[in-house]
């Protein structure tokens with residue numbers, strides 16, 4: 001992947017799933033990393049995996065923080081600049097999914113999903129932009145196929161991801177003249193903890209994965225590594241003429 005070596009990358013949701021896999025993949029490409037999440041033990045584990053992937057210790061550190069808290073987002077970006085002096089890539093991967101239809105979604109769960117999946121992307125992007133302008137950097141948002149299509153039973157999640165796609169496309173247009181790119185990946189079902197964290201039982205989860213054999217053209221769920229590679233492509237110079245896409 002061209003142009004990523006030594007690039008400074010801030011990844012939210014780096015303590016688990018797609019964000020963690022992305023951290024390890026970027027580590028293998030020699031990026032300088034800042035890994036953000038709330039679970040300290042998981043984050044330290046991912047830091048260790050990055051070092052095991054060949055990244056020198058001084059090229060990775062963790063930032064404990066909640067993306068729903070603006071002060072935590074401010075501290076994350078400040079820590080990156082204090083530590084590395086620049087920011088080249090922002091990967092917004094933190095996210096949650098709480099099932100619920102128009103009839104059953106509690107306002108509290110609606111707010112939680114909007115704050116985590118959408119508002120945090122706005123807040124972190126706004127904080128990162130001045131630094132990304134300096135480096136002609138880019139943003140990769142981890143959206144979802146739920147941003148592009150409607151899935152019954154996860155109404156607020158669909159809404160939050162559609163909003164992330166709009167943010168991505170609009171920011172791409174607003175920052176193009178400053179050579180900052182903004183793109184999103186919109187994966188189908190990927191094997192991670194997100195569904196079980198949202199309350200899905202193990203049995204329902206296994207059935208859900210089985211249904212991927214019918215619902216995805218490739219007849220299976222995807223892997224974290226497959227998404228990480230798409231994120232790295234969009235962040236790299238290989239995608240230098242790509243902005244505003246929802247992949």
Ligand code: NDP
Nearest residue numbers: 013015016017018037038039066067094095189190192194
């Ligand atoms: P995981 O549950 O494995 O990981 C979610 C990550 O988000 C964790 O690192 C978690 O950190 C972090 N996170 C959640 N809430 C907060 C918060 N308030 N503040 C800081 N960090 C937070 O799920 P995935 O890896 O699957 O999800 C990553 C992204 O991918 C999400 O945006 C999701 O919507 C998207 N996605 C996932 C798909 C899938 O099928 N798995 C499909 C399409 C998109 P911690 O535990 O430390 O709090």
